[in-house]
Amino acid sequence: MGDATSRLRQEAEQTPSYGGRGVRDTTEDFTSASSQLQSGQLVKDEFFTLFEAVGALEIMDPKMDSGYVAPGDTFDAEFDPASGLDMTEVLWIMDQLLCLEISWHDGYPLSQTVFTSLHIDRLLSPDQENRDPTFYRLARPPSNLSETQSLGHQILRAYCIGLIKCCNLALLLIQSQNYYEEEDFVTHLFGRELLPQVKGDQASWILQEAQKRLGEASGISQDVRRALDDRLKFRSEYLNTLVEDGSNRWEDMKSSMDSIQSSHDLARPVTDAFSEKVQRQLATSTPPRPMLQISWDLACRKWMDLCQDVVLAHRLTEFSISSSPACLQRAVWAFAYRGEPCALARALLQDLLFNNGGVRGELSHYDLLLTDIRDLVLAGDPLTDPESFQVEVTSDPRHICSRLIEGFMDKAIDEYLNLYRMVCQNRCRIRRTFTQAIPILDALESEAQQVDAKLSAAASSLKIQKKKTGRIVTLEPLTSWTKFYKLRIMTWAVQLGFETEIYLPDELGKMYWYLMQLSRQRSQLIGDIDEYTSLRKQHTQEKNTAAECLTAIQWYQSLYDYATITTLLSLALWKLYTLLAHTNIIIPPKRDFAKSQLLYEARMKPFLSVVNDSVPRHQDFEDAGLQTDSIESTCKDIDGSLKAAKSLLAGLKKLTPEQGRFVGTEDEWKKEIKQLETTCVAIAVATSQLLMASGKYGQDKLEGVMECRPEKRYHDWWVVPMLKEKTAITK
Amino acid sequence: MSAISNPTGTPAQASAYLTSFLNKTLHIHISDGRMFVGQLKCTDNERNIILAMTHEYRQPSQRDIRLAAENHEQSGGSGNVKVDMKKRFVGLVVVPGKYIEKIEVER
Numbered sequence: 001m002g003d004a005t006s007r008l009r010q011e012a013e014q015t016p017s018y019g020g021r022g023v024r025d026t027t028e029d030f031t032s033a034s035s036q037l038q039s040g041q042l043v044k045d046e047f048f049t050l051f052e053a054v055g056a057l058e059i060m061d062p063k064m065d066s067g068y069v070a071p072g073d074t075f076d077a078e079f080d081p082a083s084g085l086d087m088t089e090v091l092w093i094m095d096q097l098l099c100l101e102i103s104w105h106d107g108y109p110l111s112q113t114v115f116t117s118l119h120i121d122r123l124l125s126p127d128q129e130n131r132d133p134t135f136y137r138l139a140r141p142p143s144n145l146s147e148t149q150s151l152g153h154q155i156l157r158a159y160c161i162g163l164i165k166c167c168n169l170a171l172l173l174i175q176s177q178n179y180y181e182e183e184d185f186v187t188h189l190f191g192r193e194l195l196p197q198v199k200g201d202q203a204s205w206i207l208q209e210a211q212k213r214l215g216e217a218s219g220i221s222q223d224v225r226r227a228l229d230d231r232l233k234f235r236s237e238y239l240n241t242l243v244e245d246g247s248n249r250w251e252d253m254k255s256s257m258d259s260i261q262s263s264h265d266l267a268r269p270v271t272d273a274f275s276e277k278v279q280r281q282l283a284t285s286t287p288p289r290p291m292l293q294i295s296w297d298l299a300c301r302k303w304m305d306l307c308q309d310v311v312l313a314h315r316l317t318e319f320s321i322s323s324s325p326a327c328l329q330r331a332v333w334a335f336a337y338r339g340e341p342c343a344l345a346r347a348l349l350q351d352l353l354f355n356n357g358g359v360r361g362e363l364s365h366y367d368l369l370l371t372d373i374r375d376l377v378l379a380g381d382p383l384t385d386p387e388s389f390q391v392e393v394t395s396d397p398r399h400i401c402s403r404l405i406e407g408f409m410d411k412a413i414d415e416y417l418n419l420y421r422m423v424c425q426n427r428c429r430i431r432r433t434f435t436q437a438i439p440i441l442d443a444l445e446s447e448a449q450q451v452d453a454k455l456s457a458a459a460s461s462l463k464i465q466k467k468k469t470g471r472i473v474t475l476e477p478l479t480s481w482t483k484f485y486k487l488r489i490m491t492w493a494v495q496l497g498f499e500t501e502i503y504l505p506d507e508l509g510k511m512y513w514y515l516m517q518l519s520r521q522r523s524q525l526i527g528d529i530d531e532y533t534s535l536r537k538q539h540t541q542e543k544n545t546a547a548e549c550l551t552a553i554q555w556y557q558s559l560y561d562y563a564t565i566t567t568l569l570s571l572a573l574w575k576l577y578t579l580l581a582h583t584n585i586i587i588p589p590k591r592d593f594a595k596s597q598l599l600y601e602a603r604m605k606p607f608l609s610v611v612n613d614s615v616p617r618h619q620d621f622e623d624a625g626l627q628t629d630s631i632e633s634t635c636k637d638i639d640g641s642l643k644a645a646k647s648l649l650a651g652l653k654k655l656t657p658e659q660g661r662f663v664g665t666e667d668e669w670k671k672e673i674k675q676l677e678t679t680c681v682a683i684a685v686a687t688s689q690l691l692m693a694s695g696k697y698g699q700d701k702l703e704g705v706m707e708c709r710p711e712k713r714y715h716d717w718w719v720v721p722m723l724k725e726k727t728a729i730t731k
Numbered sequence: 732m733s734a735i736s737n738p739t740g741t742p743a744q745a746s747a748y749l750t751s752f753l754n755k756t757l758h759i760h761i762s763d764g765r766m767f768v769g770q771l772k773c774t775d776n777e778r779n780i781i782l783a784m785t786h787e788y789r790q791p792s793q794r795d796i797r798l799a800a801e802n803h804e805q806s807g808g809s810g811n812v813k814v815d816m817k818k819r820f821v822g823l824v825v826v827p828g829k830y831i832e833k834i835e836v837e838r
Contacts (some may be wrong), residue, residue, distance in 0.1 A: 023758055023835035029748070030778070030834045036745035037776035043749040044773035048781075053773060056781055056825040059761065067765065067787055067821070076794045191820060285822030 057287060066279045066288040077275035081122045084149035085270065087224050090156050092267035093119065094231045096274060097163055098260070099299040103292045104167070105342045106302065109186040111282050114167060116274045116291045119160050124192045125281070151217050155228060158210035161195065162235040165203040168194035169242035174343050177350040177424075184426055185343035191283030200243035207236045227263035230256055248314055254307045261300040302342075309338060309345035316664055317352045322359045325372035326555070326661035332423045334668040336430070337716075346424045353420055369409055369416050376484060377477040379533055379552035380545035381461050400458045408451045408478050415440055419485065431496035434489050435606035441486035445612045448478035464535045475532045480525060483612070487522045491566070493606055494518065495717040505708065506588040507603065508719055509577030512570040513624040514604075514616060519566040521613060526563060530556040551658075558660045561648045565676065568645040569718060572638045572683050574624070579634055579690060580721060582627045584703035596622065631699050635691045642680045649677055675715035682712070682720040689723045749774055752836060757782065759826050760833035765789050767826055778828030785824045789817040 037043065058064040069075050085093075097120070100113035114120055145153065171187060171194070179185055195203075211232045214225060234256035237249040279288050316331035335341065335349055358364040374384035382388055383405065388398040415437060422433045455477070456462040462475050494515045497503055503511050530553060537549035580586040591599075600618045601608070607615050616624075627634065652660065653673055662669040693706050709722040752771050759767045759780060766789075769782030791799075791814040803812045 022838045024838060025833065026752075026836050027832075027834045030752070033745040033748045034774060034776055034778040034828070036742050037749070038742055039776055041742065041746070042773055042775050043746055043753070044781075045753045045771075048772040048783075052823070053781055053825070056823045057821065059765075059767065059824050059826045060763070060830050067789070067819075069763065075789075075792045281817065281819060283820035285820075 057285065064287045066282070066284060066286070068288075069280070075277070075280065077118055077272070077277045079118050079270075079272040079275065081119045081273070084145045085152050085156070086268065087148065087152050087220055087228065088266055088268040089270045089273075090152040091224065091227055091231070091263075092269050093117070093156060093273050094159055094228075095260075095264055095267055095296065097159070098231075098303065099294050099296065100274075100292060101163060101167065102299050102302045102306070103294055105170070105185075105306065105344050107182075107185055107343070108292050109188055109190075109289075110167070110192075111188075111190050111279050111284060111286075112289050112292050114163070115190065115192070115282065116276060116278050117160070118273055118275060118278070119156060120164065121278045121281075123157075123160055123164065123195065126192070148217070148219055151213060155210045155214060155232065158206045159232060159235055161198060161203050162207045162232075162239050164195050165198065165200055166235070166239050166242060168196075169200060169239075170344050173242065173351065174347040177347040177354075178421060179343050179347065180426065180429060183429070184346075188284075200239060204236060204239055204243065207232055207239065211236070223263065224266055227260070227266050230259045230263065234260060248310075250307045250310045250314070254304060254311070257300060257303050257307065261297075264296050305339065306342055306345055309335070309341040310348050312338070313345065313349040313352055317349070317360050318664070319360070319362060321664040322363050322368070323371070324375070324661055324663065325368055326375060327663045327665070328359070328368070329419065329423075330662050330665045330668070332420050334665040336423050336427075337668070340426065350421065350424050353424075354417065365413060365417060366409060369413055370405075372416070373405075373409075373477070373481050375552065375555075377475070377481045377529055380536055380540065380542075380548040381477075383455070383459055383461060383477070397458045397460075401455055404451050404454055404458070405478075408448060411447055412444055412482070415444060416485075419489075427496065428500055431493055431500055434493045434496065437489050438486065438493065438606055439609045441482060441489060442610045442612055445479060445482040445486060448482045449476065452476040452479050461536075464532070464539055466535065467538065473532060473535060475529075480529055483525055484522075484529075486610075487518060487525065487613075490607060490610075491515065491518045491522065498719050499716040503603070504589065505577075505586050505721075506581060507599070509574050509581060510621055510624050511603065512574040512577065514621075516567050516570040516574060517616060519563045519570065523560055523563040523567060526556055526560045530560065554655075554659045555661050558652060558655055561652055565645045565648050565652075568641040568648075569676070569679065569683070572641045572645075572687075573718070573720070575634050575638050576683060576687055576690070576721065578625060578627050579631060580708060581625065583631075583690075583694070583699060583706075585690075585706045585708050585723070586721075587703075631691065631694050635687050638687045639684060642684050646677065646680050649673055649680070672715070676718075678714040679718045679720060682714055682722075686721050686723050693723070693725065756837040758833075758835040758837070759831055760835075761826060761830040762832055763830070767821075767824060769824070772823075778831060780826045780828070780831070780834075781823070782826065783823050785821050787819050787821045791815070791817060 057066075060068055062068050062070065097114065097117055100116065104110055104113040115124075174185055175187060181187060211229060214220075214228055214232070217225075220228075234253060237253050237256060241247055241249045241253070274291060276288065276291050313335060316335055317328070321331050322328045332349070332353075341349075353359055354365075355361070359368060370384055370386070374381075378384045382398065383401050389402040389406070391398045391402065393399055418433070418437060422430055422437070425433065452462075456474060462477065463472055464475075465472050494511060497511065498508075533549050533552050533556065537546050537553070540546050540549070577586065581588075594602075597618050600621050604615065604621075629637070653670075657663045657666050657669070660669065690702075690706070693702060697705055705726060707724055707726050709724050712722055713719060752774075754770050754772075756768060757771050757780070759782065761767070765787055767782055767785050767787055769785030771780065772783050773781040795817070796812070796814050799812050799814045
């Protein structure tokens with residue numbers, strides 16, 4: 001309290017009050033000078049641009065000026081927060097606040113949500129004379145209130161303080177992680193403070209006191225008492241979860257929310273307790289904006305989603321999952337694809353993954369990275385055995401190699417953790433940050449090549465002779481590892497491009513062709529790693545090593561098959577879209593300036609800087625758009641690819657979560673396979689429709705007869721065309 | 732720098748006079764009783780004024796005065812109650828000339 005008072009005093013001293021410096025009235029001279037200017041002549045600061053001027057708020061314009069008070073209107077809202085309320089009205093205000101609070105989490109500013117509450121406003125208003133942390137005006141109910149009304153006061157006040165504290169703590173948590181201001185969340189406080197002088201546990205105590213008095217009070221019907229208690233309980237649970245480090249009450253909150261939802265019918269509306277007029281007193285450089293309206297059921301569903309998302313974030317980061325980096329990566333993706341979790345849920349997941357020195361504070365990030373490298377390229381190899389890192393004899397090859405690997409890990413760790421961090425962002429940002437990661441990973445690959453050269457000079461295990469041919473195979477573990485992730489990110493960047501609809505219909509064919517190139521490179525790389533691990537398995541005498549190699553090989557097989565499925569599906573879609581272009585069913589939009597070279601550069605920009613892999617040239621892209629075979633034989637090719645993809649998908653279905661490394665995300669794995677199967681069927685349907693139409697009308701006469709309808713997606717990453725014969729009526 | 736006073740005659744002189752106010756802190760009083768305090772960035776022949784880094788000041792409302800008085804009484808104070816003007820930051824604003832009642836410049 002002492003702090004707040006002295007701070008306020010300081011603030012008051014810093015900003016001279018009106019007239020403090022002394023002013024000179026210049027109205028007359030100023031006015032006469034302006035009138036002598038010519039029409040259209042501006043007197044302006046040379047650094048001030050008219051572009052900036054456009055952003056200025058026009059005073060006295062009702063649409064622009066948040067401080068405008070219309071004639072006959074009052075400045076303050078009529079409603080007095082200190083007045084007595086019925087318990088059912090208290091209930092309604094609490095529920096309305098829940099609606100507004102979740103809308104804030106959904107990305108709307110406080111000025112349109114929580115701050116429109118006149119009760120909240122009374123607590124936060126800087127005009128409060130008395131800023132004692134425990135005695136606000138709202139806490140001193142006027143003497144004319146009945147006992148029940150005064151209890152209602154205490155309950156509502158406790159609830160509001162708890163809510164403000166929750167907002168405060170949620171805000172700090174979100175700001176401590178990666179998020180995008182305004183895209184995901186608005187942190188602006190409009191010149192207000194969220195009760196900095198009240199600590200979280202104080203607020204928690206205030207809530208407990210209110211709950212206690214409610215329990216002892218008489219003259220309140222059972223169901224209303226229960227409803228009020230549920231709301232106070234929910235608020236306490238939420239607050240305590242945010243206050244106490246590591247406590248997790250999100251499951252409890254879910255069941256409280258269930259009870260809250262069902263008792264909302266008891267509430268009696270007091271719409272006057274909320275007013276947009278509050279915005280007249282908020283520091284803002286934006287025009288006035290309406291208070292957010294959201295239905296009770298939708299609000300409850302959003303709260304439930306938030307709770308469920310956070311429950312899942314905890315489950316998905318358990319050690320049983322995080323002990324396998326591949327499983328943990330799938331888990332993070334699964335989280336991101338549960339609709340769009342709100343900024344708070346995403347911040348909580350990031351907090352679990354990155355704070356306290358490791359995943360859930362248990363698994364250090366270096367261990368995670370080392371396990372990843374071991375799993376992916378060095379299964380069963382002593383190089384990544386944690387014991388090798390303990391060897392202190394400097395001449396020992398294990399010591400030398402461990403230092404080399406450590407040096408590489410230092411360089412790789414940031415970008416590696418970004419593989420998890422980026423997926424916690426919104427969808428458009430995932431794609432963007434991926435495209436920015438490509439050159440970084442490519443440069444890291446060059447580094448890896450150098451480290452690998454030193455490793456293979458020091459470690460004998462990296463060269464293995466093939467039994468049959470006698471040929472010596474050399475593994476470049478770190479190069480392969482880096483390339484694996486680089487290709488994966490490049491593939492994701494293209495696929496997220498499909499999801500976020502950045503390619504126009506006439507570009508889809510070529511982009512699927514490029515996706516096919518990328519997944520082929522990926523298959524090739526996995527094949528190499530697989531071959532090498534098989535050799536290691538053959539050569540080893542150690543049972544454990546052989547077993548580890550075997551598990552790894554099973555996983556590589558699933559990675560290989562998945563990459564092959566991507567190749568087959570993208571081949572099918574590339575050919576299908578090429579046919580649609582050649583039959584003029586898909587016609588490119590008129591582009592006056594975009595030459596094909598420029599289009600190529602625009603689409604390939606994120607990939608062109610790659611030096612360690614060949615990137616298709618403009619001519620390759622053009623060639624990909626040519627059709628050489630007849631429509632019949634192309635359709636046959638497409639069907640062949642789809643059949644092969646389906647049989648691979650059937651194989652993937654049989655994998656156990658351990659083999660395919662989708663522990664913890666079994667449902668999502670099943671769902672994805674199902675989606676891919678449906679995608680195969682949809683492509684086959686479109687292909688046969690095209691073939692039939694071509695037989696009926698002739699290949700050259702399809703333009704204007706067939707139309708390609710807005711596509712339907714069975715999987716976000718696969719854009720399947722829907723073909724339809726135009727009816728006589730629409731013609 | 733002392734401002735050029737009593738402009739007479741030519742648009743050039745008027746313009747020079749007004750230019751001397753640029754980036755000075757002005758207090759603009761408007762017809763609804765509010766005052767805007769900010770740095771002058773731009774003005775024209777209709778006396779429209781663009782202010783940057785502006786704060787809005789408003790007389791306390793009847794309710795503010797009543798609340799302050801109650802508070803004063805409850806805390807056992809005596810004598811007069813002092814209620815500050817309401818102040819908030821509004822940033823970049825354009826004040827249309829037709830609403831301006833008084834222009835003051837900080838010394």
